[in-house]
Amino acid sequence: MHPRRLGILRYLALRARTEGPPPSVREIGLEVGLRSSQTVHHHLLRLEEEGYVDHVGRGARTLRLTGKGWEAAGNMALLGRIAAGRGLEAVAFGDEAYSLAAELLSGRSGRRSYLLRVVGQSMVGARIEDGDLLVVEEDEAPADGAVVVALLGGGDEVTVKRLYREGEMVRLRPENGEHEEILVPAEEVRIQGRVLYVVHPPRRSPSGDGS
Amino acid sequence: MHPRRLGILRYLALRARTEGPPPSVREIGLEVGLRSSQTVHHHLLRLEEEGYVDHVGRGARTLRLTGKGWEAAGNMALLGRIAAGRGLEAVAFGDEAYSLAAELLSGRSGRRSYLLRVVGQSMVGARIEDGDLLVVEEDEAPADGAVVVALLGGGDEVTVKRLYREGEMVRLRPENGEHEEILVPAEEVRIQGRVLYVVHPPRRSPSGDGS
DNA sequence: AACCGTACCAAACATTTGTTTGACGCAGGC
DNA sequence: GCCTGCGTCAAACAAATGTTTGGTACGGTT
Numbered sequence: 001m002h003p004r005r006l007g008i009l010r011y012l013a014l015r016a017r018t019e020g021p022p023p024s025v026r027e028i029g030l031e032v033g034l035r036s037s038q039t040v041h042h043h044l045l046r047l048e049e050e051g052y053v054d055h056v057g058r059g060a061r062t063l064r065l066t067g068k069g070w071e072a073a074g075n076m077a078l079l080g081r082i083a084a085g086r087g088l089e090a091v092a093f094g095d096e097a098y099s100l101a102a103e104l105l106s107g108r109s110g111r112r113s114y115l116l117r118v119v120g121q122s123m124v125g126a127r128i129e130d131g132d133l134l135v136v137e138e139d140e141a142p143a144d145g146a147v148v149v150a151l152l153g154g155g156d157e158v159t160v161k162r163l164y165r166e167g168e169m170v171r172l173r174p175e176n177g178e179h180e181e182i183l184v185p186a187e188e189v190r191i192q193g194r195v196l197y198v199v200h201p202p203r204r205s206p207s208g209d210g211s
Numbered sequence: 212m213h214p215r216r217l218g219i220l221r222y223l224a225l226r227a228r229t230e231g232p233p234p235s236v237r238e239i240g241l242e243v244g245l246r247s248s249q250t251v252h253h254h255l256l257r258l259e260e261e262g263y264v265d266h267v268g269r270g271a272r273t274l275r276l277t278g279k280g281w282e283a284a285g286n287m288a289l290l291g292r293i294a295a296g297r298g299l300e301a302v303a304f305g306d307e308a309y310s311l312a313a314e315l316l317s318g319r320s321g322r323r324s325y326l327l328r329v330v331g332q333s334m335v336g337a338r339i340e341d342g343d344l345l346v347v348e349e350d351e352a353p354a355d356g357a358v359v360v361a362l363l364g365g366g367d368e369v370t371v372k373r374l375y376r377e378g379e380m381v382r383l384r385p386e387n388g389e390h391e392e393i394l395v396p397a398e399e400v401r402i403q404g405r406v407l408y409v410v411h412p413p414r415r416s417p418s419g420d421g422s
Numbered sequence: 423a424a425c426c427g428t429a430c431c432a433a434a435c436a437t438t439t440g441t442t443t444g445a446c447g448c449a450g451g452c
Numbered sequence: 453g454c455c456t457g458c459g460t461c462a463a464a465c466a467a468a469t470g471t472t473t474g475g476t477a478c479g480g481t482t
Binding site: 060 | 440
């Protein structure tokens with residue numbers, strides 16, 4: 001991905017998560033450092049050809065990120081499915097999830113946020129279960145005891161745990177008796193964000209259906 | 212509230228819940244039946260003076276509903292707090308709730324939806340607990356087994372239960388062993404909507420905090 | 423009756439905004 | 453060397469959009 005275009009996508013994502021209209025062409029230029037509206041226009045055309053952006057109607061500020069665009073922008077980053085146990089699974093999302101996130105976040109501190117889908121049962125004690133959506137706000141220094149998204153092993157591994165700092169060490173505690181705590185040096189873990197909300201449908205009926 | 216202005220507010224709310232930018236002055240006029248952009252402008256000025264709308268930045272399509280505006284628009288309808296046991300409590304909302312609802316609903320079937328805050332523990336079995344937010348989609352005929360919002364006693368009483376139809380009767384089943392089923396004639400209950408999502412923060416840590 | 427405020431319209435105006443035109447420099451391939 | 457594609461700029465154009473101006477009609481007040 002062209003770095004300029006990536007910058008544009010990121011800015012579009014930022015604006016989409018912020019209250020207010022999508023940016024104008026010149027606003028984009030101002031943001032990403034392009035002095036000619038034409039240049040922005042040029043990149044926008046490419047991005048539209050390649051399916052990263054969209055137009056909803058005609059007129060001013062009708063630009064919109066597509067699903068592909070959100071993905072490429074990265075900072076919306078349904079990073080992937082969080083494995084309570086191990087590993088990062090295939091990224092999976094839908095437009096509904098995006099728009100859900102977009103508004104859950106609007107009006108917030110300006111911090112970036114995103115959605116994750118949970119895989120695993122290690123946090124059932126915090127009402128987080130397999131398949132739930134998490135609304136995560138980026139925050140590298142949340143309070144002790146917060147439920148956080150942590151990156152381990154240089155980013156290869158993502159997990160949701162409750163955070164406790166202990167000097168040079170970081171304790172990541174699951175909330176499920178069957179899972180074990182992780183205790184690692186602070187350098188080896190990067191706190192990515194804090195879980196703001198858990199979103200899920202009501203539990204399926206014991207017998208019947210309803211969904 | 213001036214009916215014209217109410218119409219404008221409603222349209223603004225509609226657009227805010229829809230993907231795409233806020234409407235232009237002329238688009239508003241088209242919608243509410245005003246042929247002069249000036250007239251729309253006029254009402255917009257009044258609405259801004261009275262604190263129903265807002266401007267975020269300068270330029271095109273920077274109009275925004277304020278909390279007061281959302282409330283006046285009315286179609287967002289945080290009807291009230293649902294008492295799992297009895298009674299409808301005071302309506303309570305905040306900007307967060309509004310914006311949350313706005314996006315959770317966007318892109319949906321066109322049915323109206325709203326948020327409710329749960330009071331009571333009668334549905335813990337369906338992962339619905341006291342204080343949770345419910346995203347409810349209006350639906351008078353949901354499938355058997357769905358978790359629904361039901362109005363009893365001519366609307367005086369609101370409750371969340373799982374729905375089962377039995378001939379002329381309707382069974383509303385709580386999911387908490389300590390609560391009793393409600394079995395009433397179909398005429399005495401009005402199904403208001405179906406619970407799509409449950410939204411809540413992660414459960415507070417057993418010991419510490421983090422929120 | 424004269425006056426005032428409100429709601430509305432048509433038309434014009436100024437600004438913003440999307441888009442087009444024309445040009446420059448650079449890298450890579452033929 | 454020469455051509456092509458790309459990224460960039462400046463400038464202009466055309467469409468849209470927010471805003472202003474001037475005017476009409478109506479109802480209530482003084």
